[in-house]
Every structure is written in C-alpha cells, then in structure tokens.
Amino acid sequence: MVLTINNMLTRVKSAVANFMGGIMAGSSSSDHVNGSDLPLKFPYMRPEFLGLSQDEIECSADHIARPILILKETKRLPWCTGYAEVINAGKSTHNEDQACCDVLTVKKKAGAPSTPSKNPVKRRSSLPNGEGLQLKENSDGDGLTFHYWALFDGHAGSGAAVVASRLLHHHVVEQLQELVDILKNSTVLPPTCYGDDPETSVNSRTLTRAVSLRGAAGAPGSPSAPQTRFFIEKKIMHECLVIGAIEKAFQNMDSLIEKERAMYNISGGCTALGVVCLLGKLYVANAGDSRAIIIRNGEVIQMSTEFTPETERQRLQYLAYMQPHLLGNEFTHLEFPRRVQRKEIGKKMLYRDFNMKGWMYKTIEEEDLKFPLIYGEGKKARVMATIGVTRGLGDHDLKVHDSNIYIKPFLSCTPQVEVYDLLQYEHGADDVLVLATDGLWDVLSNEEVGEAVANFLANCDPDDPHRYTLAAQELVMRARGVLKDRGWRISNDRLGSGDDISVFIIPLMYGNKLS
Ligand code: MG
Numbered sequence: 001m002v003l004t005i006n007n008m009l010t011r012v013k014s015a016v017a018n019f020m021g022g023i024m025a026g027s028s029s030s031d032h033v034n035g036s037d038l039p040l041k042f043p044y045m046r047p048e049f050l051g052l053s054q055d056e057i058e059c060s061a062d063h064i065a066r067p068i069l070i071l072k073e074t075k076r077l078p079w080c081t082g083y084a085e086v087i088n089a090g091k092s093t094h095n096e097d098q099a100c101c102d103v104l105t106v107k108k109k110a111g112a113p114s115t116p117s118k119n120p121v122k123r124r125s126s127l128p129n130g131e132g133l134q135l136k137e138n139s140d141g142d143g144l145t146f147h148y149w150a151l152f153d154g155h156a157g158s159g160a161a162v163v164a165s166r167l168l169h170h171h172v173v174e175q176l177q178e179l180v181d182i183l184k185n186s187t188v189l190p191p192t193c194y195g196d197d198p199e200t201s202v203n204s205r206t207l208t209r210a211v212s213l214r215g216a217a218g219a220p221g222s223p224s225a226p227q228t229r230f231f232i233e234k235k236i237m238h239e240c241l242v243i244g245a246i247e248k249a250f251q252n253m254d255s256l257i258e259k260e261r262a263m264y265n266i267s268g269g270c271t272a273l274g275v276v277c278l279l280g281k282l283y284v285a286n287a288g289d290s291r292a293i294i295i296r297n298g299e300v301i302q303m304s305t306e307f308t309p310e311t312e313r314q315r316l317q318y319l320a321y322m323q324p325h326l327l328g329n330e331f332t333h334l335e336f337p338r339r340v341q342r343k344e345i346g347k348k349m350l351y352r353d354f355n356m357k358g359w360m361y362k363t364i365e366e367e368d369l370k371f372p373l374i375y376g377e378g379k380k381a382r383v384m385a386t387i388g389v390t391r392g393l394g395d396h397d398l399k400v401h402d403s404n405i406y407i408k409p410f411l412s413c414t415p416q417v418e419v420y421d422l423l424q425y426e427h428g429a430d431d432v433l434v435l436a437t438d439g440l441w442d443v444l445s446n447e448e449v450g451e452a453v454a455n456f457l458a459n460c461d462p463d464d465p466h467r468y469t470l471a472a473q474e475l476v477m478r479a480r481g482v483l484k485d486r487g488w489r490i491s492n493d494r495l496g497s498g499d500d501i502s503v504f505i506i507p508l509m510y511g512n513k514l515s
Pocket of ligand 1: 153437438439499500
C-alpha cells in the first residue's frame with residue numbers, strides 16, 4: 001500500500017530513494033509522526049514467530065541488501081505454515097508490513113455482551129515449538145478452537161500495523177465468545193434472539209413452523225395475514241454469524257486504535273488480511289489491498305478482492321454526494337477523465353457520477369473545476385490526492401495535505417469475508433492458501449504465483465515440513481528480484497517490487513483433519 005503526499009518534489013525524492021535503495025530522510029515510517037511524544041503502545045518488531053534477536057531485526061532493515069527473512073523453525077507455526085518477508089527498497093525506515101499466526105481457544109461467555117476482558121484468550125501450546133498442538137476442534141470440551149493467520153500493511157508509520165498484529169485476533173476471540181454454544185450445535189439454526197430468560201430464547205425452526213401454520217390459516221387480506229407477515233423471518237446460517245463476528249472484530253479493533261491514540265503514539269494506518277479457520281471452514285477477511293488465493297490442483301481460486309479508489313469509486317462518490325461537507329469545498333465527487341480547465345467551462349466533457357458505471361457528457365460548470373475526489377489510475381489512483389487504499393485500520397488523523405480535510409470518513413474498516421469449505425475437497429500436500437501483501441501482487445499475477453508455487457512444491461520432498469517456507473521464500477525472491485545497475489529487477493528485466501513483501505503459504509490438507 002502506498003500513501004502519497006501530493007507533492008512532486010517528494011515523488012522525485014522517493015523515486016531516487018527507491019532506485020538507490022537508500023533511506024529517504026524524514027520518511028513516513030517515523031514512529032513519532034507530528035512530533036508526538038506519547039509512548040508507543042507496542043515497540044516496533046518483526047513477527048514474534050520469526051524469533052529474531054534485536055541484532056537480526058536491525059540487519060533485516062538493510063535497504064540495500066534486502067535480506068529475505070524466513071521462518072527458521074517450521075514447528076513454530078501450525079499446519080507447517082510457511083512464511084517469508086523482505087523490507088522495502090528505501091521508502092520507509094522500517095518494514096511496515098506485520099504478520100501474526102496463532103491457534104486460539106474461545107471459551108463460552110456467560111450472559112450478555114460486556115467489555116473485553118484483559119485476557120480473553122487462552123493460548124495453546126502450539127508456540128514456540130508446536131508440541132502439543134491438537135488439530136481437533138472443541139478439544140477443550142466447552143470451547144472452540146480456531147486457527148488464525150493475518151497480514152497487515154502499514155503506511156505513514158508502523159504503529160497501527162503493529163497494534164493490529166498484536167490485538168486483532170483477541171477481538172475475534174471476544175466476538176466468538178458469545179457464539180460458542182450456537183456454533184457447536186450445528187444441527188440447529190442459530191436462535192434469532194436470546195437472553196437471560198430461557199422463555200425469551202426462540203429457535204428459528206420453531207418460528208418457521210409457526211409461520212407455516214399461520215400462513216396456512218390466513219389468506220391474504222384475512223385478519224390473520226398481518227400477523228403472518230410479522231412472524232416471517234430469515235434463516236441465518238452459522239457461517240453468517242462467524243462472518244459477522246469477524247466484521248465486528250475489525251470494527252472494534254479500529255475503534256480501539258481511535259480511542260487509544262490519545263494515550264499512545266499509534267502512527268498511520270494499515271490494511272488487514274485475516275484468515276480464521278473454524279469448524280472446517282476458512283474465513284478470509286480482507287480490508288485493503290493485500291490478497292489471498294488458493295492454489296488447488298494447480299488452479300488458482302482468488303479468495304479476496306482489493307479495496308482501492310477504483311474498486312470502491314461508487315461507494316466513495318455516493319458518500320461525498322450525500323455528505324458534501326466531507327469534501328471541504330475543495331473536491332468534487334464527480335469523476336472526469338482528466339482535470340477540467342477553466343477555459344472549458346460551458347463545453348461538454350465526459351464524466352461519471354456515483355450511480356454510473358459508464359460515461360456520459362455534461363456541460364462543465366465552475367463547480368467541476370474542483371479537484372476530483374478520485375484521481376489517477378491503477379496503483380496511482382488516490383482518494384483526495386492522498387491515499388491509494390480505501391479499507392483498513394487506523395488513519396484517524398490522516399488529512400489532505402496542507403488542509404483540515406479528514407480522509408477517514410471515506411475509509412472503511414469493515415472487511416469483505418469470503419468463505420471456503422475445506423471439507424468439500426480432499427486436499428493434497430501441494431494445495432495451499434497464499435496470503436501476501438501488495439508488494440508481491442504489484443509485480444506478480446495470480447497465475448505467475450500459482451505456477452511458481454505449484455512448480456516449486458512439485459520439486460520438493462512432500463514430507464519436508466519446511467517446503468512451504470521455502471516456497472514463500474521463492475515467491476518473495478521472484479517479486480523482489482536482484483539488484484542490478486538500474487535497480488531491483490525480476491524476470492524478463494521487469495522492475496522488481498520496491499515495497500515491503502510478506503507471504504504466508506498455508507497447506508490446506510491439515511484442514512481436512514479438523515472435521
Ligand atoms: Mg505494501
């Protein structure tokens with residue numbers, strides 16, 4: 001993810017820094033943005049599971065050598081998960097990507113929802129050496145166990161990404177606590193409502209029967225018809241509750257960052273891509289421009305959608321149309337193919353509004369001279385000339401350069417959640433889920449990644465648990481490339497990725513053992 005200051009000089013400096021592999025002075029990675037003297041919520045770090053010493057962390061930040069870090073002890077992560085990462089080519093002092101992987105047990109929460117306890121999670125003995133890892137769900141009898149992987153891509157500082165990598169899974173646990181009994185009883189649809197009084201707990205199947213009975217007795221227009229309509233209700237499937245829990249967890253994580261930035265220096269914002277494996281299903285939640293794909297039998301299945309100014313244009317334009325004050329009288333919510341010039345007032349120009357996919361002509365007015373809410377194409381597209389990603393966590397203080405216009409109202413912290421039923425397929429050792437930040441996807445397509453992983457794993461010993469980390473290393477290597485005279489180069493002399501790159505490779509065959 002790239003955050004741009006709309007300033008040509010900065011862009012030139014950045015380009016030079018990327019080319020030279022040096023560190024741009026005063027880069028966006030400062031953990032004391034705006035001179036904040038508040039303490040850090042968590043210190044800058046690399047993922048805990050890498051087990052790096054302070055010296056190793058410092059060495060990993062070499063923008064010229066750009067060493068690829070890999071998981072040394074495969075058993076540190078469940079399912080023999082592979083992981084590799086590399087720092088950027090100089091756009092920020094720190095690697096602003098973060099990663100987390102854990103196995104968590106959710107205990108049933110009694111009574112009504114309450115504020116998060118300080119220690120809601122009982123960690124299992126999967127870390128640091130994986131011994132004692134049990135693959136069966138519900139192994140604690142009254143709890144639910146889930147597996148969790150997540151990548152965060154920070155911008156304008158590493159604070160938000162570090163905090164989210166340390167806390168988002170706890171918010172997921174907190175949300176699932178209310179659902180333990182409901183999810184474990186998969187033969188009964190979730191109750192529509194429940195409370196302390198058992199009499200008020202109503203099962204939707206009971207209601208469905210009530211609907212059919214009333215429906216049979218009451219023809220439309222008869223006295224009983226309104227009552228029938230009143231009792232009609234949707235059947236909510238179990239997986240929708242999990243999706244809702246994950247969405248709420250992201251929202252609560254964002255609220256916590258907002259609240260705690262008064263006490264701590266939580267700089268910048270971050271994208272978040274999280275995967276929860278629960279009761280045989282993978283829930284892939286994405287808020288940002290990282291991506292998840294499944295490679296199964298050599299075929300690629302995309303499991304997430306990127307959220308950028310282009311993909312979310314209509315949502316952003318509609319918000320600006322409904323609440324024009326958010327534009328600070330400096331931007332227009334309409335989109336034009338290029339900047340409108342004063343001399344073009346009265347002429348016709350192509351434009352798009354929030355309710356259009358296609359283009360139409362309009363007569364240019366004074367109002368249209370304002371800077372477009374969304375401007376630029378592809379990776380250069382920006383919201384209010386500032387940010388190139390439209391979902392994520394943090395960014396509560398982000399403003400348009402040299403103004404008092406906040407960007408946050410246009411950013412959503414709610415992820416899109418895709419579900420994959422692991423139990424519908426018998427997965428082989430080479431069937432994997434790949435999670436990576438945009439540093440990988442900027443230079444490699446799904447097909448290139450699918451082919452590279454399939455070929456790599458096909459040439460590895462299928463019993464070597466380290467093969468997934470080696471495959472992740474291979475992907476990072478292919479995206480970073482090698483340093484030549486003209487900068488980082490990958491195959492066919494294409495430009496390598498100068499961004500931070502982080503990759504998880506998760507073998508899916510272990511998911512089949514969870515049923
Ligand atoms: Mg990135």
